[in-house]
Structures are given as structure tokens and as C-alpha cells.
Amino acid sequence: MSGTLAEKVWDAHVVQKGSGGAPDLLYIDLHLVHEVTSPQAFEGLRLAGRGVRRPDLTIATEDHNTPTLDIDRPIADPTSRTQIQTLRANAEEFGIRLHSLGDADQGIVHVVGPQLGLTMPGLTVVCGDSHTSTHGAFGALAFGIGTSEVEHVLATQTLPLTPFKTMAINVEGTLKEGTTAKDIILAVIAKIGTGGGQGYVLEYRGEAIRNLSMEARMTICNMSIEAGARAGMIAPDETTFEYIKGRPHAPEGEDWDAAVEYWRSLRSDDDAVFDAEVTLDANDLEPFVTWGTNPGQGLPLSGRVPDPVDIADESARRAAERSLEYMGLVPGTPLREIAVDTVFIGSCTNGRIEDLRAVAEVVKGRRKAENVTVLVVPGSARVRLQAEAEGLDKVFLDFGAEWRNAGCSMCLGMNPDQLRPGERAASTSNRNFEGRQGKGGRTHLVSPLVAAATAVRGTLSAPSDLAPAAEPALV
Ligand SMILES: CC(C)[C@H](C(=O)O)[C@@H](O)C(=O)O
Numbered sequence: 043m044s045g046t047l048a049e050k051v052w053d054a055h056v057v058q059k060g061s062g063g064a065p066d067l068l069y070i071d072l073h074l075v076h077e078v079t080s081p082q083a084f085e086g087l088r089l090a091g092r093g094v095r096r097p098d099l100t101i102a103t104e105d106h107n108t109p110t111l112d113i114d115r116p117i118a119d120p121t122s123r124t125q126i127q128t129l130r131a132n133a134e135e136f137g138i139r140l141h142s143l144g145d146a147d148q149g150i151v152h153v154v155g156p157q158l159g160l161t162m163p164g165l166t167v168v169c170g171d172s173h174t175s176t177h178g179a180f181g182a183l184a185f186g187i188g189t190s191e192v193e194h195v196l197a198t199q200t201l202p203l204t205p206f207k208t209m210a211i212n213v214e215g216t217l218k219e220g221t222t223a224k225d226i227i228l229a230v231i232a233k234i235g236t237g238g239g240q241g242y243v244l245e246y247r248g249e250a251i252r253n254l255s256m257e258a259r260m261t262i263c264n265m266s267i268e269a270g271a272r273a274g275m276i277a278p279d280e281t282t283f284e285y286i287k288g289r290p291h292a293p294e295g296e297d298w299d300a301a302v303e304y305w306r307s308l309r310s311d312d313d314a315v316f317d318a319e320v321t322l323d324a325n326d327l328e329p330f331v332t333w334g335t336n337p338g339q340g341l342p343l344s345g346r347v348p349d350p351v352d353i354a355d356e357s358a359r360r361a362a363e364r365s366l367e368y369m370g371l372v373p374g375t376p377l378r379e380i381a382v383d384t385v386f387i388g389s390c391t392n393g394r395i396e397d398l399r400a401v402a403e404v405v406k407g408r409r410k411a412e413n414v415t416v417l418v419v420p421g422s423a424r425v426r427l428q429a430e431a432e433g434l435d436k437v438f439l440d441f442g443a444e445w446r447n448a449g450c451s452m453c454l455g456m457n458p459d460q461l462r463p464g465e466r467a468a469s470t471s472n473r474n475f476e477g478r479q480g481k482g483g484r485t486h487l488v489s490p491l492v493a494a495a496t497a498v499r500g501t502l503s504a505p506s507d508l509a510p511a512a513e514p515a516l517v
């Protein structure tokens with residue numbers, strides 16, 4: 043029978059089929075854990091006298107609450123310190139592998155899994171975190187779960203689930219120079235809306251997707267949740283296999299060959315039927331930036347702050363009015379004229395090595411704009427080490443940026459990295475909700491290239507807006 047990629051992975055994991063509208067019971071191959079959503083789940087196990095069913099399929103890392111400075115000192119903030127200490131105690135008690143602050147494999151949970159080769163095609167991957175959709179870039183069925191579900195998976199390695207609907211997102215054509223995966227996904231969300239993906243698994247397909255690197259594919263799948271979707275997926279191909287090969291947990295020898303043979307079958311059949319389908323032309327895309335307080339409120343950088351009076355739908359108009367008020371923006375202002383105080387480069391959306399290389403390429407030989415604070419926060423300690431091995435840290439420091447330790451950092455400001463009230467940031471992260479990066483802080487979501495150019499000019503900009511880095515000497 044023909045099926046979509048999501049259906050194939052689902053079917054391969056059904057332990058018990060639900061009848062009469064009851065959910066299916068699915069087997070979970072990989073359970074990622076962080077300090078924010080796990081304490082009550084472990085407490086539940088403890089109260090019920092249960093252990094963790096498959097500690098070998100469970101891995102934890104510290105990310106949301108970790109400081110990015112002075113990581114060799116005790117965590118100053120008491121709440122953050124307690125959360126981290128609780129995770130450490132739980133990991134020890136339940137026999138779970140944990141990558142703690144200071145460990146080379148510590149970092150944002152969605153950066154660590156792929157980096158270690160734990161995330162592979164055809165797996166079911168869960169984590170008590172909405173951006174678990176990131177792992178779908180490998181052709182895994184990966185989604186965020188709530189704390190009670192975390193407890194269920196810890197106890198049984200299974201999860202009762204009702205099948206999702208499927209939506210194909212076809213991105214045809216070729217991206218123009220300066221336009222990236224981040225612009226694709228911001229354009230997709232602007233098109234289908236922050237509720238457009240509700241109840242669906244999105245499968246990204248088409249020429250533009252096939253031509254993306256694994257890290258760029260992760261950026262796209264990461265933000266599926268911002269369209270309201272349960273998960274995002276991309277069928278695995280040679281790019282995927284190449285990325286996984288040789289990583290610490292990748293299969294080897296005959297196991298590798300068998301795995302790749304299976305992985306090749308993980309694609310939607312030509313006659314598979316999706317519940318919905320959306321098509322976008324990559325040739326039409328430009329760098330995208332958000333102007334509002336949800337990730338769907340985005341426009342090409344060449345545009346202007348929208349005027350709510352032009353919005354016909356009443357609830358969208360009200361939302362725009364409220365967003366503009368919070369964001370302190372005047373309708374009609376060219377987006378390129380919006381000045382920022384901070385540029386944040388990092389997060390599970392754009393905190394990987396390719397993102398840092400892209401930023402370094404733009405800022406090399408330049409100085410940041412005065413009055414702009416630039417934070418570069420690698421997604422994991424390994425990304426940091428890799429960047430330093432390539433000399434990128436030096437490029438960032440010469441530019442005037444701060445080079446920090448790994449973690450979620452200013453993506454959501456659970457650690458000291460926060461905007462102050464009224465401060466405005468260009469951020470490579472995924473959410474621009476009110477107060478997301480600090481109380482009263484204002485966020486514009488952008489790609490790493492736009493973040494870098496914005497750090498140079500001080501207003502929202504693309505690399506094509508910059509004068510050449512080193513002017514030839516006049517004679
Ligand atoms: C803290 C965590 C539960 C949350 C999530 O689920 O996504 C966070 O990672 C975020 O990005 O808002």
C-alpha cells in the first residue's frame with residue numbers, strides 16, 4: 043500500500059493498534075531530556091516506585107538554564123541552579139546519561155542529538171520540548187511532548203497517540219544568493235499562519251529542500267511547530283547519510299549498509315495522498331524578517347511595517363495593532379530602517395557550525411555598529427570547539443561581538459542573557475512572542491546572514507546592503 047513518509051514511520055512503530063477511535067500505542071526509539079520539563083516526570087516515577095524502562099534510549103543534557111559566562115562557577119540564579127541540580131540528581135538516580143555543563147557534548151538538546159548521530163531516519167524521537175520537530179530533518183518522526191507524557195515514555199518507552207494528518211510543503215526552484223532555509227520557513231509560516239499546520243505533520247519536499255544541507259534542513263523542521271504543526275519531516279537522502287556517517291552513534295560496517303538500505307525506503311510514495319498540500323517557489327523568496335509578535339507576522343526585508351487598516355480580517359487586524367504597539371513600530375516604516383540594540387546569534391534554529399560560519403563570512407574584517415550588543419552563542423559545546431578550531435571566535439571578537447558558552451541563552455532568557463524592557467533585537471531564534479527574550483524585549487526573527495549584516499549596520503539589513511569589507515587603498 044502506498045503511503046507518506048510520516049505514515050511509514052508511524053506504521054513501523056505501532057505496538058498496539060487502537061480500535062474504535064482509541065489511540066495507537068507507539069514505540070519510542072529515542073527520548074531526549076532537559077532540565078525544564080523532566081523534574082515532575084521523574085518525581086512521578088519515584089512516587090509510583092517505577093524505574094526508567096530503557097535508560098539506554100534516554101539521554102539528557104543541560105541547556106535552558108545554563109549560564110553562558112563563568113560556567114566554571116556555581117550557577118548564581120537559584121531557580122536555574124535548582125533545575126540543573128535536580129536533573130543531575132535524577133540522572134544519577136535513574137541511571138541516565140547526562141551531558142552537564144562543562145562536558146564537550148553539552149548543549150541544546152536539538153543540537154546534541156544529531157551531532158552525536160543519535161538522530162537517524164525512521165526513528166520515533168520525543169522530548170519534552172516543542173522544537174523536537176528539528177529531528178524530523180533526518181526523516182525521523184519527532185515531536186514535543188508534555189511532562190506527563192515524558193513520564194509515560196520514561197516508564198514504558200511507548201506513547202499512546204492518535205494519528206496526525208499529513209501536509210506536503212513543496213518548495214520548488216532555487217534560492218537566490220543571500221536567501222536561506224530560515225527565509226523559506228519564515229515565508230511558509232507567513233503563508234499558512236501560526237495555526238495553519240495544526241494537527242499535521244508537515245513534509246518539506248521539492249528541489250529547494252533537496253539542495254539544502256542537513257543543518258539548513260534542521261532549521262526548517264525546527265520551526266514547524268511555529269506553524270502549529272505536530273512535526274516536520276524531510277525524506278532522507280545522500281545528504282542525510284553523509285551527515286550521519288562516522289558520528290559516535292552511527293551504525294558501522296554491515297549494520298551501516300543495512301541501515302542505509304532501509305533508510306532509502308523512507309520516502310512518500312509517488313501516489314501517496316496528503317491531507318493538504320502547499321507550494322512555494324524558492325526563486326521568489328527574499329530575506330525575511332518578522333515585524334510582529336508571532337512568527338507568522340513576517341515580510342521580505344525590502345517591505346515596510348504593515349498598516350493594520352489595510353488588513354481586512356478583523357482578528358488579524360487587531361493582532362497586528364497589538365503587535366505594533368508592543369513592538370513600538372510605526373506603519374509604513376521601511377523594515378530596513380528599524381534600528382536594533384542587540385543581535386543574538388544562536389538557538390536550536392540557527393546555532394550550528396554552518397550558521398556561525400555564515401555569520402563569520404559576513405563580519406570578517408568589519409566592526410559592529412556602535413551601541414549594538416552582539417551575542418554569539420554556539421548551540422553546543424562541540425559547535426563552540428569546532429568554531430574555535432576554525433578561528434571563528436577570533437573573527438567574532440575582532441568584530442566586537444561576545445563569544446559565549448553553549449545553551450539556549452537569549453532565545454528565551456531563562457538564564458541571565460535577556461533583553462531589557464523596550465530593547466530591540468534581531469535574533470536567529472524561532473519565537474518573537476511578547477517578553478520571550480526578556481520582559482518588554484522586542485524581537486525580530488531573522489536568518490544568520492541578516493543578523494550579521496544587521497550587526498554591521500545597526501538596522502535590519504542583508505549582506506547585499508554592506509559596502510565591501512576592505513576598501514581598496516586610494517592611490
Ligand atoms: C522550555 C521548553 C518547554 C520550551 C519548549 O517546549 O519549546 C522552550 O524550549 C521554548 O523554546 O519555548
Ligand code: SF4
Pocket residue numbers: 105106150151171173389390391449450453454471472
Ligand atoms: S534554543 Fe530556544 S527554542 Fe531551542 S530548545 Fe532552547 S529555548 Fe527552546
